[in-house]
Amino acid sequence: MKQTEISSERNSSTDAQNLEPWTNPTVVGKPLPRVDGYERVSGSAIYPADLILPDMLHAAILRCPHPHAIVKNLNTEAARKSPGVRAIVSSADPEGKLVIPYPWWVPEGPPVLLFDQHCRYQGEEVAALAADTPYQAYDALRLMKVEYEELSHLLHAQDALKPGQPLLHNTGNLVRRPDTYQRGDLAKGFGEADVLVEETYETSCEIHATVETHVAVARWEGEQLTVWVPTQAIYEEQKSLAATLRLPVSSVRVISQYVGGSFGCKAELSKHTLIAALLARKTRRPVKLALSREESFLCAGNRPPNVMCLKAGAKKDGSLTALEFTNLGAVGAYADWADAAGWAAGSYACPNIRTQDTEVYINAGKARAFRGPGAAQSAWALEQMIDMLADKIGMDPVEFRLKNVPATHPRTGEPYTSIELRECLLKGAEAFGWTKARVARASSSDPVKRGVGVASCRWITEGGPPTTVIVTLFPDGSATLNMAAADQGTGTKTIMAMVVAEELGIPLQKIHVEHADTGTTQYGKSGGGSHSVMVYAPAVRAAAADVKRQLLEIAAGELKRPAIELSLKDGKIVPVREPGQPKNLSELKDLTRREQIAGIGHPPPEPKGRLIASFGAQFAEVEVNVHTGEIRVIRLLACHDSGRVMNPLTHESQIFGGMVMGIGFALTEQRVLDDHQTGRMVNANWHDYKIPTAKDVPFDQLCLTIDPKDAECNSAGAKGVGEIGTVPTAPAIANAVYHATGIRVTQAPISPMQMLALLAARREAR
């Protein structure tokens, strides 16, 4: 009877779903080191590339060396006879025609065939094989003979819709109907403006360049497929694999134990994963397929390049009157997103706006979501535009931004659960010493010019269901947290363990967090879009609260006092009011009999009529050497409103990492395609594609926060931080370069060569 009561109560566990954010947390909010730190510093963390399964084979992929070609003939005979080779798959096999589904956030696109004889990007998969050793696999690849018919290629978005250009798909080169947004009256807005500015901005294609390349290990047990991949999205990959292989979803298990960085590039099914599964099925042996660095540069995702034309007007008092933002983005050879303009419509309070995003195909590897996708490119243009307007009316750029901070979401009019953008700008400027730094300039004879710049940012986040989390408590006071959130390096596991510790009052060391695994963890949203904390912290808290409620029920029965008079502290049952002997959980006979208590949690629905967004402002100080064109970022300061900071260590690390990625975006990172001849990427390696090293980043970096005490966003009061940290950095640097030199650099990255050319052009113009 009692059991029935408990379970009926559990079904209506509304208490756990309607928790208020903690007012005085003892674990959450503390700078605690990672719960999986030991594994990561000791070398014992097993990334998918580290798996060594009995009888395992190693696979490698033959890729098209041309940006656009037809495979006329493929001869695999010599490769088949090469030592150690066990299986080959190519377009000659029925599996070669398998179609890989697009992830849910890309609603449609031309079919992606596993081995398409019409190769649309350099690195497109032509065939693959599995051999006993990786060396044998690569030896055999060289024996494959392919006859290509090279086609003329299309490399630039600006050319894609012109007549006479190669067509990538029979539907043409346009990805989707251009997305247009409009509010107010643009002509009226421009008419009301005291100043108008017009400018075209460009961003370069940036590669995620995670230190771990993409890897898949596949093993079949009968009709049951298990795949180990580093991924942010085990359930997305499971669903796509099952659909492609026409298997029941339950026959595919995807495990993501450790992820060596992702930033968006490991969140959808990749061809190499399917290839590993096919070769494993053919050979009935486990297969590992690890991409090389070059492969990961060519065909594992990127931030698409954008060309953005802006026109904006403002009054002398600093209020924005109108903004027109037209963006053209190149998604690569298959459908994805390359938007930027639409973001700008939600940034500032501006009554008259028109934005248009047009996306086209080019002969290059497909884009994937990349940290602050769209928002980072949009900010490069908009945040420089804001500076130009401020400059033109002689207003301080911080003051100009403060003038235009929106009260509600400018597109929908919906209020935010919290918005501290104003405070971020003010506190950041104060701590940076903005006003003083703005005035101080290097003497004119010094070739090294100093300048400071600012940019602000916003990232809309979304929590809510569907997601299921289970917390299991054992009589010895230890607990297991079962959730589908992979930890791609952000610290999700640590933060969620802290939520369990907060709620159950047990030490962090006694909480074990399961790896994301569709075979053992329940359905959960993928970790992306800065929503891991938004989705999982409320779910984990609800599950832990469910455990606590059940535990106190048991204790109440045994101690013969109402559950409401009992609480859980340091892993013991203690009376709330009058002093009494704490009771160890192991002394609770009912608990010992049950062996464990399992609590189930879901994230409550999103608040109605409210939007949730993180905000921030970043400040940069640069030195520009006008003799060499070199730019050094010597100081970065971030002030962010991400809601509650769950763990200052992980939060700060997200911001530092985001800002350093922004330095790369602003100054060095660029996919270079050989325009005139081959159309191939000429810098598909870490020597020629420059990402910042420890020497390229400022010693002086500071991360400040504003906690809005947001009680509406969710039961953790947190809004997420992963994406936003990289969004404003590059334009803040560009604005600082303008402050230092008086030169507006519109094209990212600001290489020394570009800087020198612009300096030379100015000298000549004078």
Add this chain to the structure above:
Amino acid sequence: MTRNVAITVNGTERRASVEPRLLLVHFLRENAGLTGTHIGCETSLCGACTVLMDGRAVKSCTVLAVQADGRQVTTVEGLASGDQLHPIQEGFWEEHGLQCGFCTPGMIMCSHDLLGHNSNPSDGEIREALNGNICRCTGYQNIVAAVKNAARKMSKPIAARAGAR
């Protein structure tokens, strides 16, 4: 064609018959089963595979296994004594000098080399020493802090360190 090698890895001699082209990093990962040494680029650009050879940091993707014949190699797995992590490993953990952890073993081994000849490096010296190791996650700030943390610990006598824990 294979060659016999005898490489002492973390104090244990490992004999094997290897292809002359076999990279040390593949020997360590495939033959010795020590997967803490990661592969990021196989072209000596990222430093994820950094190990110590006769005490000095080398990128094991640019050393052939046959070149390591007769040498002493230390990988990240060889730093701890039993359950007691090396102070550099503790430093990376305590200071949050990591996110995804993939570059971490290489960073730790490279820091080991640095602290072996400079017990109290400045920020600039740390950044110079780690210049060949790429991290895409952390922005390097806390990695520098981790090396300083380790330098502080290593300058104290071992007994004092144990007491402090």
